[in-house]
Amino acid sequence: xLSSFLHAAVIAGTPLVFAILGEILxxxxxxLNLGVEGMMLMGAVVGFKTALLTSHPxxxxxxxxxxxxxxxxxxxxxxxxxxxxxxxxGLALTIFGTGFASFLGQGLAGHIVPASVKDFFHPVALPVLxxxxxxxxxxxxxxxxxxxxxxxxxxxxxxxxxxxxGLNLRALGENTAAAxxxxxxxxxxxxxxxxxxxxLIGLGGAFLSLVYVPxxxxxxTTGRGWIAVALVIFCKWNPIxxxxxxxxxxxxxxxxxxxxxxxxxxxxxxxxxxxxIVTVIILIMTSVKDSxxxxxxxxxxxxxxxxxx
Amino acid sequence: xxxxxxxxxxSLLLLALLAGCSGTDSVSKDMVAGFIYIGPPGDHGWTYxxxxxxLMVEKELGVRxxxxxxxxxxxxxxxxxxxxxxxxxxxIFAGSFGYMDYVEExxxxxxxxxxxxxxxxxxxxxMGTYFGRMYQARYxxxxxxxxxxxxxxxxxxxxxxxxxxxxGINAFALGVRDVNPDAKVYVRWTHTxxxxxxxxxxxxxxxxxxxxxxxxxxxxxxxxxxxxxxGAFSIGYNSDxxxxxxxxxxxxxxxxxxxxxxxxxxxxMDGTWTSGxxxxxxxxxxxxxxxxxxxxxxxxREIVEEMREKIISGEFHVFEGPLKDQSGKIRLExxxxxxxxxxxxxxWFVSNVVGxxxxxx
Numbered sequence: 001x002l003s004s005f006l007h008a009a010v011i012a013g014t015p016l017v018f019a020i021l022g023e024i025l026x027x028x029x030x031x032l033n034l035g036v037e038g039m040m041l042m043g044a045v046v047g048f049k050t051a052l053l054t055s056h057p058x059x060x061x062x063x064x065x066x067x068x069x070x071x072x073x074x075x076x077x078x079x080x081x082x083x084x085x086x087x088x089x090g091l092a093l094t095i096f097g098t099g100f101a102s103f104l105g106q107g108l109a110g111h112i113v114p115a116s117v118k119d120f121f122h123p124v125a126l127p128v129l130x131x132x133x134x135x136x137x138x139x140x141x142x143x144x145x146x147x148x149x150x151x152x153x154x155x156x157x158x159x160x161x162x163x164x165x166g167l168n169l170r171a172l173g174e175n176t177a178a179a180x181x182x183x184x185x186x187x188x189x190x191x192x193x194x195x196x197x198x199x200l201i202g203l204g205g206a207f208l209s210l211v212y213v214p215x216x217x218x219x220x221t222t223g224r225g226w227i228a229v230a231l232v233i234f235c236k237w238n239p240i241x242x243x244x245x246x247x248x249x250x251x252x253x254x255x256x257x258x259x260x261x262x263x264x265x266x267x268x269x270x271x272x273x274x275x276x277i278v279t280v281i282i283l284i285m286t287s288v289k290d291s292x293x294x295x296x297x298x299x300x301x302x303x304x305x306x307x308x309x
Numbered sequence: 310x311x312x313x314x315x316x317x318x319x320s321l322l323l324l325a326l327l328a329g330c331s332g333t334d335s336v337s338k339d340m341v342a343g344f345i346y347i348g349p350p351g352d353h354g355w356t357y358x359x360x361x362x363x364l365m366v367e368k369e370l371g372v373r374x375x376x377x378x379x380x381x382x383x384x385x386x387x388x389x390x391x392x393x394x395x396x397x398x399x400x401i402f403a404g405s406f407g408y409m410d411y412v413e414e415x416x417x418x419x420x421x422x423x424x425x426x427x428x429x430x431x432x433x434x435x436m437g438t439y440f441g442r443m444y445q446a447r448y449x450x451x452x453x454x455x456x457x458x459x460x461x462x463x464x465x466x467x468x469x470x471x472x473x474x475x476x477g478i479n480a481f482a483l484g485v486r487d488v489n490p491d492a493k494v495y496v497r498w499t500h501t502x503x504x505x506x507x508x509x510x511x512x513x514x515x516x517x518x519x520x521x522x523x524x525x526x527x528x529x530x531x532x533x534x535x536x537x538x539x540g541a542f543s544i545g546y547n548s549d550x551x552x553x554x555x556x557x558x559x560x561x562x563x564x565x566x567x568x569x570x571x572x573x574x575x576x577x578m579d580g581t582w583t584s585g586x587x588x589x590x591x592x593x594x595x596x597x598x599x600x601x602x603x604x605x606x607x608x609x610r611e612i613v614e615e616m617r618e619k620i621i622s623g624e625f626h627v628f629e630g631p632l633k634d635q636s637g638k639i640r641l642e643x644x645x646x647x648x649x650x651x652x653x654x655x656x657w658f659v660s661n662v663v664g665x666x667x668x669x670x
Binding site: 001004008012015102105106107108109110111112208212213214215216217218219220222224253254257258260261265267268269272 | 348349350351357495497501505507513517530534550553555
């Protein structure tokens with residue numbers, strides 16, 4: 001019972017894994033992108049449409065990543081090159097992405113993912129690991145997409161904290177002028193990370209339409225992009241904490257359905273609000289225990305003008 | 310310039326007044342029907358079914374239609390209606406419960422326009438209400454589920470604790486009971502009409518509890534996919550969902566709005582339309598059971614057909630006493646048929662439903 005709950009929590013958390021990670025990269029580059037919801041939808045619809053057209057899972061993933069990156073390109077062009085207001089641009093991107101997805105998704109309702117794609121994402125039990133008692137089944141009997149999430153979290157952590165590129169990116173997020181003076185190519189870094197962040201967010205959307213649901217339905221994300229933006233704070237801009245953030249919230253999202261069956265008389269309405277209550281509690285806790293590593297990148301949300309003081 | 314603008318707008322206003330005075334004659338010449346949807350037609354559910362009705366109107370009557378999708382249940386709907394009237398709409402179908410008060414308000418401003426509001430209870434001279442007796446089709450789908458289940462546990466993913474949903478669950482459970490007295494219907498509330506992910510999760514939780522048939526009162530096909538992925542069976546809702554879950558889907562209680570829309574628009578064109586409350590059932594075809602697929606048990610076909618005929622002829626009533634609630638208390642005496650009033654305010658489950666209704670009382 002508990003094992004099947006954890007298993008479901010991991011799946012429910014996987015779209016968040018990609019979305020949070022994408023947003024962490026973006027915010028580390030000093031940009032607050034509120035367009036996550038829209039970019040996820042773009043990834044979801046393009047991934048699904050590519051799957052239908054090509055019947056090939058890798059093309060579908062590529063398409064989704066490209067769609068997310070395209071959304072991020074709009075965002076980064078406006079906010080990095082033209083230095084427009086990031087909040088407004090992000091919100092506009094969400095509205096655009098939602099409309100784009102509805103437009104492209106016309107006539108896609110009622111179709112299902114081709115068998116070849118479905119088989120590719122079929123749950124696989126990892127040898128040895130899946131036989132760990134209790135946790136094995138919950139963590140290591142999943143679609144390849146979920147494993148990709150595990151790997152990419154660790155890879156992003158190593159990249160951010162153990163490599164020179166990661167150091168440069170963090171420096172840029174803390175003090176762009178100093179990073180610029182140190183000879184880091186600001187533009188290149190910003191574009192590269194916002195775009196790859198966008199690609200990850202697009203993949204998060206594609207997980208919904210290709211694996212989770214897996215059909216196309218309009219507004220398939222139903223607010224998960226916004227949760228991801230909030231969870232970046234929960235994860236304190238550190239990829240490794242996504243293991244907690246995404247899967248905890250995946251679990252909170254579905255725990256009510258499990259408990260309804262156990263005859264525990266706690267109102268379902270309580271579980272409906274649980275993720276949001278927990279978010280508030282976490283925000284309070286993080287702001288009370290103020291320390292350097294837990295605060296956002298100092299440049300977050302600020303446009304950068306070279307030689308402007 | 311300003312003068313010309315004034316003259317123009319004055320003459321336009323006069324034209325509009327003239328058009329308004331000429332009454333039904335002008336209506337038949339250029340009929341425009343407006344449709345207001347709560348969701349996107351791409352939901353493959355509630356709105357999709359309504360949009361199919363709209364397309365039928367276009368095809369069969371050649372009437373121009375306009376629609377606006379994803380209109381929230383708030384004051385915005387008034388602007389949508391006014392905008393549609395500006396575009397020439399003479400009859401407007403408002404497809405969700407929450408539009409009721411706003412439609413009523415606007416209907417008083419435009420006495421020459423016909424308003425039809427879905428699933429509400431308020432009416433005016435030029436505002437009627439319409440809905441279908443979906444519980445009849447749900448009863449039939451319960452027969453199919455009851456015959457299919459091997460574990461005796463049937464899952465039901467449900468949106469909200471409102472009479473419409475509770476009535477549907479009860480009718481479904483009675484269908485189950487009539488062919489399989491030991492089977493139980495397990496209800497899971499999602500508190501959303503439209504969230505593919507959540508609905509899938511609710512269905513998965515039921516499947517983990519050994520339910521082998523999943524039914525739904527939700528507007529997406531999430532639960533169908535969950536059943537398909539686990540090799541279980543499913544009953545859809547709103548429209549035929551065979552293509553979405555070809556190995557799981559057995560049938561679905563469906564809406565067929567087209568004939569009703571056409572009837573109302575025709576009456577509006579003839580000038581014979583009158584306000585009223587319409588609650589049609591299987592006999593009108595506004596609700597029905599989608600064709601059984603090969604996933605459905607073979608013996609179901611005959612039973613469904615027989616009960617369908619009996620409901621249409623009035624020989625059989627879905628809610629007929631004696632009916633007990635979950636605590637075993639008699640809620641409807643033997644020999645009594647449940648009144649429409651009782652059906653519209655029902656807030657208890659019949660005895661073979663496992664689940665809780667939080668009424669907030």
